[in-house]
Amino acid sequence: MSTVITLTYLYNSGFSLDFPDRFLVVDYVQGPLALPKDKPTTFIVTHAHSDHYTPRIFTMEGAHEATYVLSTDVEESPSDGKFIQLSRTQEETRRKKIIYNPDRTLRLEPGDSESFQGIQWTAFGSTDQGISILFEVGGISFFHAGDLNAWKWPDWPVEDQDREVSDFMEVLDDLENFPVDILFAPLDPRLEANAFLGPMAMIQRLKPQMFIPMHFREKMDITQFFKEHYQDQTKTFLTEITGKGQQIRIRS
Numbered sequence: 380m381s382t383v384i385t386l387t388y389l390y391n392s393g394f395s396l397d398f399p400d401r402f403l404v405v406d407y408v409q410g411p412l413a414l415p416k417d418k419p420t421t422f423i424v425t426h427a428h429s430d431h432y433t434p435r436i437f438t439m440e441g442a443h444e445a446t447y448v449l450s451t452d453v454e455e456s457p458s459d460g461k462f463i464q465l466s467r468t469q470e471e472t473r474r475k476k477i478i479y480n481p482d483r484t485l486r487l488e489p490g491d492s493e494s495f496q497g498i499q500w501t502a503f504g505s506t507d508q509g510i511s512i513l514f515e516v517g518g519i520s521f522f523h524a525g526d527l528n529a530w531k532w533p534d535w536p537v538e539d540q541d542r543e544v545s546d547f548m549e550v551l552d553d554l555e556n557f558p559v560d561i562l563f564a565p566l567d568p569r570l571e572a573n574a575f576l577g578p579m580a581m582i583q584r585l586k587p588q589m590f591i592p593m594h595f596r597e598k599m600d601i602t603q604f605f606k607e608h609y610q611d612q613t614k615t616f617l618t619e620i621t622g623k624g625q626q627i628r629i630r631s
Contacts, residue, residue, distance in 0.1 A: 382517055386561075386627040387411070388620050391430050392525070392593040394563065398516055401496075405523050405563070406431040411624040414441030421496055423448045425525025426509020430596075437474045446496055447477065447484040450509035450525075454478050487512070501557070504550045506530055506543060511550070513557055519631050522554070522585070524564040526594075529577035531570060547577060551584050561629070562587040562615075565594035568601045575605060582615050589616045591627070 385397040389410030396403040402415050405423045408430060414420050422436045422445055432453060436442060454474060466472040478484050485495040487502040489510055494500075502510040507526035514521055529547040531540045564581050567574055582590055592602045599620050606617040618627060 382631045384517065384519070384629045384631060386591070386629065388591075388623060388625045388627075390623055391596050392425075392523075392563070392565070393431075394523075394591070394593075396516070396521070401516070403516070404436070406525070407436055408433045412439075414439070414445070416441065419496070420445040421448060421498075422446075423512065423514075423523070424450060424453050424509075425512060425523060426450045426505065426507070427453045428508060428526070430594075431509075431525065434470075434474055437477055438470070445483075448495060448500055448512070449478065449484060449486050450502075451486045451488045452509050453486075503527070503554055506547050506550065511554075513554070513559065517631050519560045519629070520558050521561045522557075522559045522563065522587070524562075524581070524593075526565065528565040528567065528594075529573070529580065531573040531576055533571050533573060544576070548580070551580065555584050559585045559587045561589050561591065563591045563593055566592035566601055566605055567594045568598045574601065575609065578605070579609065579612075582613050587615050589618060589629070591618045592620060595620075 382399055387395045389395060389407055389412055392406040393408055393410055394405050395412060400418055402418050402420045403423060406425055424432045466475055485493055487500060487510055489502050489504040492501040498514050498516060501513040505511055505525050505527045509525055511524045511527040527550055530543045562581055562585060564578050566578050595601050602620045606619045610617050
């Protein structure tokens with residue numbers, strides 16, 4: 380019997396993945412999100428940047444039994460070398476009790492591969508902060524890049540641009556050994572003409588069945604442009620994002 384999985388675009392790099400027996404949420408900060416009452420929820424956070432992470436994932440309605448897969452840079456305890464500050468508020472204390480509870484939270488850094496909540500999670504590097512992450516559910520492998528991208532900023536010196544691309548390709552060298560069916564990766568219009576370099580490199584080397592763009596915030600037109608101009612260069616299905624709450628259904 381086939382299974383239908385529903386992916387919902389939330390905002391920026393945030394998505395929910397609704398499976399028959401579980402509900403995953405990646406890099407949520409805003410958007411239409413209602414947690415189910417009839418199946419377990421797991422939040423995934425690739426890094427602590429404010430466009431990928433909000434502490435509300437620990438307190439929002441329906442999250443009282445949620446579990447978490449977090450990059451190790453999320454909610455670190457600051458220290459001045461003499462004292463460790465546990466928390467500043469009661470709310471932060473409650474969060475940290477969840478974050479550092481191994482029964483509810485798996486914390487990952489690049490190179491880690493751990494089983495948690497019946498899923499194998501493998502963390503890869505990023506060319507910014509935190510991790511990118513690979514996981515398989517229901518026989519389908521998903522890779523969410525976080526901020527992994529070829530950040531070739533047009534106004535940077537050539538040597539800095541080359542270093543960014545080289546660092547990005549090194550992560551792909553590691554990732555290329557793993558199967559990827561669904562690829563979530565940045566398509567950032569701020570990079571101008573260079574915005575398509577990272578996504579196309581991932582698509583060409585990983586050969587996923589589907590590419591889902593992200594990290595464009597309100598500038599969704601770039602997803603239509605990408606599909607119109609690059610679909611004939613690959614067998615990977617290029618998804619166009621048209622608005623918050625857009626659903627993509629996958630049959631496995």
